[in-house]
């Protein structure tokens with residue numbers, strides 16, 4: 289059996305980065321965008337839930353709907369469905385809207401809250417539009433977490449099924465053509481090598497594959513702990529850390545040796561645990577699914593430093 293040929297991540301045009309909250313979605317989205325820009329791709333990274341995660345990740349001031357060039361070729365924006373609607377009306381319906389939408393905004397809120405998928409399609413539509421117009425080589429989305437991503441990427445199809453005629457249908461067709469094309473669009477699921485995130489990731493991959501036309505491009509196993517010891521070192525560690533050796537060591541180095549040994553055993557056990565969770569992840573994911581490891585970055589500062597280290601790590605495998 290030959291491995292299925294899939295389009296490499298950075299050769300696609302639209303990547304939705306999702307996963308369980310706190311696993312590193314924003315970090316990975318920012319890192320992928322930074323890597324792509326460093327490779328000469330004109331890249332847009334878009335945060336969907338306006339919590340300021342991208343601004344934190346890049347350590348820049350507040351970001352808005354209008355993309356801002358953070359460094360050559362790297363643009364960042366935050367999604368806002370009201371701005372997206374305004375842009376849509378200006379571009380496609382040719383209603384000039386100066387300043388705020390006024391009463392229409394209230395109508396919009398009313399319609400958007402009442403009809404499922406309206407806000408989602410305005411957000412996804414904006415991203416697809418940037419792809420269609422080729423304003424960027426790559427659009428990376430810091431997307432919704434596991435619970436909401438399917439509704440987000442599947443909005444055009446859900447709406448098409450609801451509305452069978454006219455402009456709405458035409459507008460969903462071109463979006464679907466982009467979203468359903470695995471050469472152009474992919475979902476990247478971020479997880480950490482832990483029990484719950486792995487379980488949630490396996491379920492999420494299944495549900496994206498079963499209920500949306502969007503391809504799952506890769507799973508990122510983030511915050512992988514280093515292998516502390518190799519071969520011969522492991523033997524030395526097993527010997528030193530064995531309970532039998534402890535009295536002799538305590539005699540040599542004092543009672544605190546116990547604390548040091550406990551810390552070392554814990555660190556070692558956590559790496560072993562991470563490997564087991566990673567093994568289960570690979571086993572339970574569909575055959576051939578790419579799993580990309582990103583190491584834990586032991587950085588005190590978080591933010592930009594972690595993003596650029598993660599970008600470098602991704603760059604070694606992508």
Ligand SMILES: Nc1ncnc2c1ncn2[C@@H]1O[C@H](COP(=O)(O)OP(=O)(O)O)[C@@H](O)[C@H]1O
Nearest residue numbers: 309310311312313314315511583584585590591
């Ligand atoms: N590989 C990593 N090494 C160290 N810290 C990380 C790594 N990935 C993410 N983090 C940190 O974990 C925290 C949560 O990451 P974030 O990307 O905001 O998660 P999410 O967007 O999934 O909620 C942040 O403080 C981030 O700096």
Ligand SMILES: [Mg+2]
Nearest residue numbers: 313314315341
């Ligand atoms: Mg986030």
